[in-house]
Amino acid sequence: MSAGATAILDAPESARREGPEGLTAYGERVFGYLPRSDQRRWADAYLRGLLATPGRKTVRRMARRLDLPDSAPQALQQFISASPWQWTPARVELAKIAAELLPDAVWTAKPVLLRKRGNHSVGVREGIVPGTGRRVNCQVGIGLFLTGAGHSVPVGWRLLLDDAWCEDPERRRRVRIPDTVTPRPAWALVLEMVEQFAAAGVAGSAPVVLGRDFAPGVRQVVSQLTRRRRDFVLEVEPGQPLVPVSPRGTVPSSSTAPRGDAAALVAAHCRRTASALPGRAQMFSAAVRLLPPGPPAPAGHQPHRLVAEVAAAPKRPSRFWITSLRDAPPTTVRGLAHRTVLTDVVVRDVQTELGLLDFEGRSFPGWHHHMTLASAAYLYRRLRGPNTP
Secondary structure, X not given: OOHHHHHHOOOHHHHHOOOOXXXXXXXXXXXXXXXXXXXXXXXXXXXXXXXXXXXXXXXXXXXXXXXOOOOHHHHHHHHHHOXXXXXXXXXXXXXXXXXXXXXXXXXXXXXXXXXOOOOOOOOOEEEEOOOOOOEEEEEEEEEEEEEOOOOEEXXXXXXXXXXXXXXXXXXXXXXXXXXXXXXXXXXXXXXXXXXXXXXXXXXXXXXEEEOHHHHHHHHHHHHHHHHOOOOXXXXXXXXXXXXXXXXXXXXXXXXXXXXXXXHHXXXXXXXXXXXXXXXXXXXXXXXXXXXXXXXXXXXXXXXEEEEEEEOOOOOOOOXXXXXXXXXXXXXXXXXXXXXXXXXXXXXXXXXXXXXXXOOOOOOHHHHHHHHHHXXXXXXXXXXXXXXXX
């Protein structure tokens, strides 16, 4: 941990104790910009409630756990759902702390289904639970994380909104969706957050590493990040259309190189190349251009690199990534790509332990307030160490 991250906790000894000193200093750094003293007090109380309350984190249960007055649940609900405070400064501060903690971090992202009852909470839609195919009523949050070799920290959130919410003036007014918010695909929300943090001076050169959740938008993401000169590692589907190119960027003739998709290109290579280590996954790398699903791409499109991990066992899927890191060893690219696993683990942890699923209000600002405080609670617990209650 850097000296700056340690200083957040006031003093190392107090940070390791169960007393309030470390959390007080942390809360002051993250939420000290709030203009009113009562807002800062309720931010502190909400943060403590998320950290200390077992099970479901409702405002009533948190107030009871903290032994607050009978009026506290209403005040906490007012602070989260109705108080007009900006969440962006807190998130920038969280990202600065995370960047100090994880100097080798990359940007990762994850869509998160937040189940809801009824149809009145902002952004509620029908979603499909991954792995089960079950259809549920939910909000879809897009989380942005700074992820190092051993830790992943949530620092930014966007709510996925569709036309049913954004084109209905009455619904927008009722849940206080700002006029500037429009329907955007998940990948665009991720890049918007990355650029917002870069403009604030946070992790300006960190690569963007995305899993298959964002594969449908890979062509747009590659185009945007290439234009912004930001490195990336993006997982793609086996059927991702592409064509191999020479190191100079020219396209070989169809008689000398396979065309079509990622899986076909890798399969053709594996047929020609025996595995040096039988029983182990093989790594594959080649210069390629992404192709649109329809007509061939213009010759001027910039080449990138396909890296694949070819599974040794037939029942295990191979994985494919497009990257701008042309000179990095394939194992390095794979190592960066596998950081998305850390992000998946953190999402489950914040959902079950720190109340990510437990927002009780319906408003757009309230959702962002709650997600910001849940992220702050996670980072504090990470700074304190694995045994923090």
